Amino acid sequence: MKAIVLAALTAALSPVAFAAKSPVTISDARIFAPIKGTNATAGYGVITNTTDKEVTVTVERIEPFKAVEMHETVEKDGRMAMQKVEKLTIPAKKSAELKPGGNHIMLFDPTREVKADETLKVSLKVNGKVESFDFKVIPRVETKKEEHHHHH
Amino acid sequence: MAFLLWYTQRPPTMGGDFKLNHNGKTWQFSENAKKLNLLYVGYAKCPDVCPMALSYSAQAFKQLTDKERENVQLIFISVDAENDTAESVSVYAHQFNPEFIGLTGTTAEIDAAIKPFGASYIVEKDPKSYLGYSISHTDRVFFLNKKGIVVDSIQSPRSADEITTKIKENL
Ligand SMILES: [Cu+2]
Numbered sequence: 001m002k003a004i005v006l007a008a009l010t011a012a013l014s015p016v017a018f019a020a021k022s023p024v025t026i027s028d029a030r031i032f033a034p035i036k037g038t039n040a041t042a043g044y045g046v047i048t049n050t051t052d053k054e055v056t057v058t059v060e061r062i063e064p065f066k067a068v069e070m071h072e073t074v075e076k077d078g079r080m081a082m083q084k085v086e087k088l089t090i091p092a093k094k095s096a097e098l099k100p101g102g103n104h105i106m107l108f109d110p111t112r113e114v115k116a117d118e119t120l121k122v123s124l125k126v127n128g129k130v131e132s133f134d135f136k137v138i139p140r141v142e143t144k145k146e147e148h149h150h151h152h
Numbered sequence: 153m154a155f156l157l158w159y160t161q162r163p164p165t166m167g168g169d170f171k172l173n174h175n176g177k178t179w180q181f182s183e184n185a186k187k188l189n190l191l192y193v194g195y196a197k198c199p200d201v202c203p204m205a206l207s208y209s210a211q212a213f214k215q216l217t218d219k220e221r222e223n224v225q226l227i228f229i230s231v232d233a234e235n236d237t238a239e240s241v242s243v244y245a246h247q248f249n250p251e252f253i254g255l256t257g258t259t260a261e262i263d264a265a266i267k268p269f270g271a272s273y274i275v276e277k278d279p280k281s282y283l284g285y286s287i288s289h290t291d292r293v294f295f296l297n298k299k300g301i302v303v304d305s306i307q308s309p310r311s312a313d314e315i316t317t318k319i320k321e322n323l
Binding site for chain 1: 196197198199200201203204207210211236240241242243244245247248249254272273274276278280281282283286288289290291308310
């Protein structure tokens with residue numbers, strides 16, 4: 001209810017309608033549908049700090065995954081290594097891109113099947129306050145049109 | 153003199169035959185080689201660079217003609233001897249493209265297989281992570297001829313087009 005009021009307020013006050021009155025917006029928010037043979041998948045997107053102060057972002061929870069973490073892929077002695085990132089710090093008016101080979105959200109062990117085209121609620125802690133963002137589930141491998149035998 | 157210069161500047165030959173486990177059976181490269189063979193070394197629980205490399209490669213395969221596709225295959229070697237089974241790696245690779253071959257083996261077998269390609273990995277304990285470990289590994293698509301010799305490679309493949317171009321160049 002509160003979220004609806006907030007959204008309505010934001011929509012009324014600003015030409016751009018934000019999901020909530022959050023210091024950050026997320027674009028291109030996507031999670032790859034988990035595939036068989038592994039219990040891990042990844043999420044990406046662009047987080048933009050719309051305020052004129054630095055913000056910190058941590059990933060809290062994504063249903064139905066048992067665990068989520070922020071990781072960074074870094075090159076170490078010619079190899080790609082991953083290390084856990086405790087929090088993202090985004091300077092005023094700047095964006096942080098979560099992208100392949102860089103920062104990414106890691107998701108482990110879904111408790112149910114997660115399919116492409118679903119929308120998952122991602123809980124991020126922005127400046128210590130938990131906020132929910134929609135991430136779209138997309139297939140790992142793009143299916144080309146000619147491979148579809150039936151169209152919708 | 154010119155020959156000597158060419159000889160000394162020539163990159164050393166990398167690659168060769170190797171043997172690993174495919175779905176519980178021995179898989180020998182020389183018995184299964186195609187005209188062109190893409191090789192990627194990683195692990196199934198890798199959430200970032202491995203699946204990206206495999207999905208870009210899968211997209212690249214789709215951009216080939218049927219004739220080209222007949223002459224090329226991709227081999228994914230999992231270096232996670234402890235957590236990936238031959239069956240799970242095979243299932244994993246298949247989902248990117250039914251023609252992708254997922255292989256693994258014992259640590260000794262994996263090490264012997266990937267060393268000639270200059271590929272390497274390190275298993276690192278990571279108690280702060282849910283998984284408890286991560287594996288740093290070479291992020292490179294190797295292009296092998298029928299003999300397993302590296303004829304080309306792409307460091308950190310981040311686009312399907314780049315892979316498609318290299319496949320076509322080397323076929
Ligand atoms: Cu990897």
